[in-house]
Amino acid sequence: MESKVHRPRVVIVTVPCPGHIIPSTQLAKYLLSMSIDVCCYSTGINYPTVENQLEEKFGDVRIRFRPLITNSEFVSPGKELTDNVSWMQGPSDGEMAVRLEEIVRNLTPPPVCIISDLLAGWSQDVADKFRIPRHVLYTMPASALLFSFACFPSLISPQVAPEHPPGTWNSMVVTTHAFYDYMMRNARRLQEASFILVNTFEDLEGRFLDLMRSEVIGKPNVQKILSIGPLIRSSNIEMVSAHSKPSAREEHESFAEVMHWLDAREQSSVLYVSFGSLLTVTETQIHELAHGLEICGRPFLWVYRVPNTPQILPADASTEDSLSEGLPPGFLERIQGRGKLIRGWAPQEKILAHKSVGAFMSHCGWNSSLEALWSGKPLVAWPLAVEQRLTARYFADMQLAVEVRKNDDSIVESAEVVQAISLLMEEREETGIHSKFDRMQELAHMAVDDGGSSRSNLQVLIDSIKNQPNPLT
Numbered sequence: 001m002e003s004k005v006h007r008p009r010v011v012i013v014t015v016p017c018p019g020h021i022i023p024s025t026q027l028a029k030y031l032l033s034m035s036i037d038v039c040c041y042s043t044g045i046n047y048p049t050v051e052n053q054l055e056e057k058f059g060d061v062r063i064r065f066r067p068l069i070t071n072s073e074f075v076s077p078g079k080e081l082t083d084n085v086s087w088m089q090g091p092s093d094g095e096m097a098v099r100l101e102e103i104v105r106n107l108t109p110p111p112v113c114i115i116s117d118l119l120a121g122w123s124q125d126v127a128d129k130f131r132i133p134r135h136v137l138y139t140m141p142a143s144a145l146l147f148s149f150a151c152f153p154s155l156i157s158p159q160v161a162p163e164h165p166p167g168t169w170n171s172m173v174v175t176t177h178a179f180y181d182y183m184m185r186n187a188r189r190l191q192e193a194s195f196i197l198v199n200t201f202e203d204l205e206g207r208f209l210d211l212m213r214s215e216v217i218g219k220p221n222v223q224k225i226l227s228i229g230p231l232i233r234s235s236n237i238e239m240v241s242a243h244s245k246p247s248a249r250e251e252h253e254s255f256a257e258v259m260h261w262l263d264a265r266e267q268s269s270v271l272y273v274s275f276g277s278l279l280t281v282t283e284t285q286i287h288e289l290a291h292g293l294e295i296c297g298r299p300f301l302w303v304y305r306v307p308n309t310p311q312i313l314p315a316d317a318s319t320e321d322s323l324s325e326g327l328p329p330g331f332l333e334r335i336q337g338r339g340k341l342i343r344g345w346a347p348q349e350k351i352l353a354h355k356s357v358g359a360f361m362s363h364c365g366w367n368s369s370l371e372a373l374w375s376g377k378p379l380v381a382w383p384l385a386v387e388q389r390l391t392a393r394y395f396a397d398m399q400l401a402v403e404v405r406k407n408d409d410s411i412v413e414s415a416e417v418v419q420a421i422s423l424l425m426e427e428r429e430e431t432g433i434h435s436k437f438d439r440m441q442e443l444a445h446m447a448v449d450d451g452g453s454s455r456s457n458l459q460v461l462i463d464s465i466k467n468q469p470n471p472l473t
């Protein structure tokens with residue numbers, strides 16, 4: 001057996017959002033399966049209720065992202081969070097870098113590289129200090145990466161960035177200057193990375209990847225942008241063997257109840273509705289959606305988040321009370337027996353794999369979109385923020401989704417909800433979506449299988465890690 005002493009070690013850094021922790025964890029599991037040690041850290045606020053849901057095991061190894069800063073150090077009386085992203089980024093890039101530097105200095109054996117999230121650009125400074133490569137794990141689609149490069153020539157040749165968010169980007173991304181600044185700061189560090197590992201696959205987004213390889217990087221044959229996805233829980237090749245027993249989460253009563261509810265429904269009859277782990281919609285929008293679900297007459301499973309909670313914050317996995325808050329009066333009674341709402345955290349990857357689920361109404365977060373593809377559940381695309389509109393439009397163009405239309409007040413009305421659902425679930429043959437989707441599902445599986453494009457790219461990463469001399473030893 002290979003001695004542990006000779007195993008190369010990698011430091012992985014991410015931000016404390018499920019949409020980033022989940023793909024980072026899958027990469028960690030893959031590296032472990034390739035006899036590479038991993039040490040995992042996260043920035044910002046540590047939400048134990050969320051993280052308990054996200055902890056995974058590889059054999060005896062628990063994969064958990066340790067916070068670089070404790071909550072009490074970060075937020076205390078007099079040190080409140082000042083904007084809607086600081087919970088994600090931590091106190092400052094410099095502070096995060098100092099803390100990671102300290103860790104790297106004391107690790108034995110030292111890491112041969114840092115793999116860090118697209119939103120942890122500051123970790124490039126730490127990698128430079130120790131003269132080791134930094135690879136970026138890009139958890140959004142390749143279309144968003146191309147969009148960043150195309151919108152901001154300054155990312156390619158580092159000149160001054162525009163002072164104000166340009167219109168398109170601003171309307172897509174969000175809202176505040178703090179968020180814009182955060183995205184820009186991190187995007188600027190992309191070019192310095194050794195590899196940009198994109199959680200996608202060639203058959204889905206090859207056109208964007210190729211454009212970047214030739215137009216942005218200017219060297220189509222240089223391996224810098226590597227597609228390595230779908231990097232999702234269900235695609236993790238090692239997952240099956242590592243999980244011989246159900247996890248505590250799967251044994252949880254509410255998990256079992258959801259699965260029993262689905263078991264009792266007809267094949268492909270259920271619409272699954274979820275807008276990811278971070279975003280909420282307004283009460284007016286909730287009412288339109290609820291009304292639409294009520295009149296469409298189909299079974300549905302809705303992961304419900306109360307409106308007007310802070311707009312961007314991880315779902316509190318412990319919250320299961322006050323299910324009716326924000327819903328139209330009498331809604332729960334009227335949908336009894338046909339619709340089910342879940343508050344808190346849903347076992348999404350298992351729900352999507354269930355045979356009773358026929359379609360997925362989603363905000364088009366990239367992980368959800370990949371999970372839908374993986375499990376063959378076509379999308380009602382309902383983008384909310386960040387890069388999600390790019391995905392919704394692309395999937396609709398590729399005939400992988402039906403995109404909802406918003407009215408002039410940016411509301412999706414109940415009639416539109418009904419129409420989109422019926423187009424996707426009743427007029428299956430006419431839309432052509434299902435056959436396109438089946439083919440893309442097949443290609444997604446092939447990408448990570450032996451000889452697939454993502455698997456080969458992962459091998460490029462593994463080879464580089466294993467051949468990387470360690471300047472610290």
Ligand SMILES: O=c1ccn([C@@H]2O[C@H](COP(=O)(O)OP(=O)(O)O[C@H]3O[C@H](CO)[C@@H](O)[C@H](O)[C@H]3O)[C@@H](O)[C@H]2O)c(=O)[nH]1
Nearest residue numbers: 018019022139140276277278345346348365366367368386
């Ligand atoms: O109840 C829940 C809610 C979420 N999830 C999982 O959490 C992840 C959520 O990720 P994603 O679908 O990408 O949505 P967000 O949480 O909104 O992700 C953020 O991060 C993504 C990756 O960078 C971006 O694509 C999104 O726009 C951004 O909002 C997925 O794996 C879901 O399966 C669950 O398992 N249960």
